[in-house]
Amino acid sequence: MSESTITALVSPEGSLEILSNHEVNRLKDKSEGGLYRLFRQCALAVLNTGVETDDCKALMEMHADFDVRLVPQPRGVKLELINAPAHAFVDGEMLRAIREHLFSVLRDIIYTHSIPETVPGFRRDNPDDITNLVFHILRNAGVLQAGRQPDMVVCWGGHSIGHSEYQYSKEIGHQLGLRGLSIITGCGPGAMKGPMKGATIGHAKQRVRNGRYVGITEPAIIGAEAPNPIVNELVIMPDIEKRLEAFIRCGHGVIVFPGGVGTAEEILYLLGILLHPDNADLPFPVIFTGRPENAEYFEMIDKFIRNALGDKAAEKYDIIIDDPVRVAQTMKKGMKEVETFRRAMQDAYYFNWMLKIDPVFQLPFDPNHATMRALELHRDQPVHLVAANLRKAFSGIVAGNVKENGIRQIQEKGPFEIAGDPTLIKPLEAMLEQFVAQDRMKLPGLQAYRPCYRIVSGAA
Structure with missing residues (x-):
């Protein structure tokens, strides 16, 4: 690595609940069901606060030897950071804001994954449960x-x-x-x-x-x-x-x-x-x-x-x-x-409970070549579904542009294909061309933009 790194033991800054043995074990677990990889990825991103990059995959590869380990303490937990980016530190001490963010990551990852396990009857596809998860x-x-x-x-x-x-x-x-x-x-x-x-x-x-x-x-x-x-x-x-x-x-x-x-x-x-x-x-x-x-x-x-x-x-x-x-x-x-x-x-100021959100906007969309090609981009549906499906099309392009999993899919299988009603697709294509021409797809100067999508004729 060309960039200097630091190995350090970091104490909590900001809000952090004491971790149970189960939570610690899940964060250490490097298997598919463990949280280690997710925590490492988010922690590395936080340590790069202020660095101009928009390629998650490149960031992970650049810091392939970075590691984060939990060190249980009698009154909580510390983090051991191995080969962490040196720009996150001043005179050997981690910047306070970055330390706060680091433990915010730990807090949210633990909490997000504990709620479905501890709330009886929680369903990931239930609109009320989703909104309550967001609230909590x-x-x-x-x-x-x-x-x-x-x-x-x-x-x-x-x-x-x-x-x-x-x-x-x-x-x-x-x-x-x-x-x-x-x-x-x-x-x-x-x-x-x-x-x-x-x-x-x-x-x-x-x-x-x-x-x-x-x-x-x-x-x-x-x-x-x-x-x-x-x-x-x-x-x-x-x-x-x-x-x-x-x-x-x-x-x-x-x-x-x-x-x-x-x-x-x-x-x-x-x-x-x-x-x-x-x-x-x-x-x-x-x-x-x-x-x-x-x-x-x-x-x-x-x-x-x-x-x-x-x-x-x-x-x-x-x-x-x-x-x-x-x-x-x-x-x-x-x-x-x-x-x-x-x-x-008599609605709360701090959370808009009255806002009605259709489940189509709540359920996660996994952009891949099959789901992108199958998007229903036509007018024979209620207008909110037109908006929902167009939203998914843009979400897929975001994934192909900057998200690690999306970038890998494009590298392995080529661009996502987007098809549908020409009255929707042609304006979409024209707008995407303008985004490219105006350098709104990638940070300018870092690399030339290569489209992760291809507009094809005919409905899906």
């Missing part, structure tokens, strides 16, 4: 704070963005911070880091001492999008579907910056849920925003949404170009509407 993971992580008024803004956008787009996202965060609003993102770089960094300055100016910078990720993506240094609350959800549900259950509004397939997946997930009849009167502010040169980008997104989901879907969001103050003011106003509605309905 967030509560265990300390994300859900009773008595706090709605102030959590979910910021979505690309990890691969230029300097001017990053600066714009930072200014949006600054204006949000000046108004006392906090930030939730996918915890990575780019448009996930910018709003958090800007909000820290806004909070400092207003002497906001309880500003929150929540990063929500999942094991398959964390290696491609390691937590940025601003995140002060990290949560590892079990999969992308529960990660997306966590965003909109604990967030009170969404701001979308320019991005690629991951951002498109998030948009389709959100709109598919907001279009459900049960959510028709539920206030949930959504804003698409960017610099003047991003106007065409959002025209493309808006056109794609109207074609795929209809004009009613476009009523669920505002497009505001080059006006950070207006974006923040609009979001702040939306927060007041959310607060008034929740109070009138």
